[in-house]
Amino acid sequence: MNKLILGRYFPGDSLIHQVDPRAKLIAGIAFIFISFMAKNGQGLILLWLFTFLVMSVTKIGFRAFFRGVRPLIWLILFTLFLQILFTAGGTIYFTWGPFKISEFGLINALFIFSRFVTIIFVTTAVTLTTKPMELTDGLNFLMRPLRFLHVPVDELSVMLSIALRFIPNLLDETQRIMDAQKARGAVFGEGSLFHQMKALVPIFLPLFSGSLNRGEELANVMDVRGYRSELPRSSFRQLNWGVKETICMLIMVLLIAAFAILDLVS
Amino acid sequence: MNEPMIQVENLTFKYNRLKESNTLSSVSFSVDKGEWLSVIGNNGAGKSTLAALLIGLLKPQSGSIFVCGIPLNEETKWVIRRRAGIVFQNPDNQFIGATVQDDVAFGMENLNMPVEEMRRRVIEALKLVDLLNVREADPSRLSGGQKQRVAIAGVLALHPDLLILDEAFVMLDPRSRCDLLQTLKRLKAEQELTILSITHDMNEAAASDRILVLKNGYVTRSGSPAEIFSAEMDVEAxxxxxxxxxxxxxxxxxxxxxxxxxxxxxxxxx
Incomplete structure (x- = not known):
């Protein structure tokens, strides 16, 4: 039952799995910027090579990565069509009213497609190899500077980690409520859209009241176990920055340098 | 001799000020250091309210509570909570960490304890409840009894003087109940732990040193399990x-x- 959301994480022991979440997050963000540095053919090849290298190092089947692209496929296709049909320049292959298919349009589309897909692949590699809790810890660390702007970073990360922790419980509870309603003769997923939506009301109401009760009990537990947001807390989960993480950062720096050189050469 | 672990005097509490009847009416009792007291009574007798009052989740209308000789109030409740822990009924709703060891460490994180000390105490506490082998597991893989033992370990890691159990065994199967009772008996002997357990389970009450009977907010009787069981004809013995x-x-x-x-x-x- 709890495979739905936490299923993003693929347990494993690859090199990328072992890297500190902070390093992975920084590298992932860096890659988004790097993908915009690819401006010529060699750059494009390098971008794809790096992406496939990262994907194969995770030792996770490529299918999981394609699943990451699927929700965004319409957005990607839409942008591609706009590029192809409305960019002029270079040799024009086809004209029909305001629509033109030109050389520049096709090249632009290829670059945009590559950026989109490689960014998705690389960020998916980060989320597939990092436990949700580690991601939370990593984000907490990276957001630390925001404390000076009085952003409650630690409270936010406690909230996020509790939310993640309770997702499987809520899924179980939803299933239980649905089973209970089915046992009383309710039918889900049939009839008109309006009917289907109406059938969901008896699920959401008990789920809501259950969550409120659960929240109150949890708050009491946190209270008696001495949680006070105004006081400093230590952390049992420790992140450690070692050689691997430094190497990871160096690779990203080298990648930036490579793109800069390719740009200069052409 | 030394002062009692818990001293409750004339404790009165009601949830709704407009109501005539009190949830608890001038309840007085004390628990000695190293003693195991069970509080029994019907539903609505005020047992869980008593537990919430003792740990400072509710404020009494009148009366006083001393834990470890410290008067309980808004300022001292944090000090008292470092020395007294409570385990509630529902094991799922008190599991805060993502894994067993994270959950045990939660209370210590709140005290800003150094990591080495936390690691040591997590292992020590998990050994006490015999769960060291599942310390990396996440809660969905644990049975109800194991989750409840994790909750107890989370309290024990803080080296408390007092453990309050608020119907902590209700959701467990008879086998886990029996195992946990044995664990608690051992801990009480080894660590000089004072236990106050609120319960419906007469086997649990029979394991304690003394029983307090609550009825409609009043203490009606207190004595050894032998005395209570032979005197109270309406308890499920x-x-x-x-x-x-x-x-x-x-x-x-x-x-x-x-x-x-x-x-x-x-x-x-x-």
Missing amino acids: PFGERLRRLLLSKKRRVPESYLTESEWIQWLCK
Whole structure:
């Protein structure tokens, strides 16, 4: 039952799995910027090579990565069509009213497609190899500077980690409520859209009241176990920055340098 | 001798100020250091309210509570919570960490304890409840009994003087209940732990040193399990007492008071 959301994480022991979440997050963000540095053919090849290298190092089947692209496929296709049909320049292959298919349009589309897909692949590699809790810890660390702007970073990360922790419980509870309603003769997923939506009301109401009760009990537990947001807390989960993480950062720096050189050469 | 672990005097509480009847009415009792007190009573007798008051989740209308000699109020409740822990009924709703060891460490994180100390104490506490082998597991893989033991470990890691159990065994199967009772007995002897357990389970009550009976917010009786079981005819008594009452109704000569199973064997083989 709890495979739905936490299923993003693929347990494993690859090199990328072992890297500190902070390093992975920084590298992932860096890659988004790097993908915009690819401006010529060699750059494009390098971008794809790096992406496939990262994907194969995770030792996770490529299918999981394609699943990451699927929700965004319409957005990607839409942008591609706009590029192809409305960019002029270079040799024009086809004209029909305001629509033109030109050389520049096709090249632009290829670059945009590559950026989109490689960014998705690389960020998916980060989320597939990092436990949700580690991601939370990593984000907490990276957001630390925001404390000076009085952003409650630690409270936010406690909230996020509790939310993640309770997702499987809520899924179980939803299933239980649905089973209970089915046992009383309710039918889900049939009839008109309006009917289907109406059938969901008896699920959401008990789920809501259950969550409120659960929240109150949890708050009491946190209270008696001495949680006070105004006081400093230590952390049992420790992140450690070692050689691997430094190497990871160096690779990203080298990648930036490579793109800069390719740009200069052409 | 030393002062009592818990001293409650004339404690009165009601949820709704407009209501006539109190949830708790001038309740007074004390618990000695190293003692195991069970509080029993029907639903709505005020047992769980008493637990919430003792740990400072609710504020009494009148009366006073001393824990470890410290008067409980808004300022001191944090000090008291470092020395007293509570385990609630529902094991799922008190699991905060993503894994067993994270959850055990939660209370220590709140005290800003250094990591090395936390690691040491997590292992120590998990050994006490015999869960060291699942310390990396996430809660969905644990049984109800194991989750409850994790909750107890989370309290024990803080080296408390007092452990409050608010119907902590209700959702457990008889086997896990029995195991946990053994664990608690051992801990009480080894660590000089004071235990206050709120319960419906008469086997759990029979394991304690003393029983307090609450009825509609009043303390109606207090005494050893043997005294309570033979005096309170309307409590669902453990096996030993049921046997005694049955024999009594058959006009047989029976012992004066409640006996445990091993005591019965001795008595019957005499």
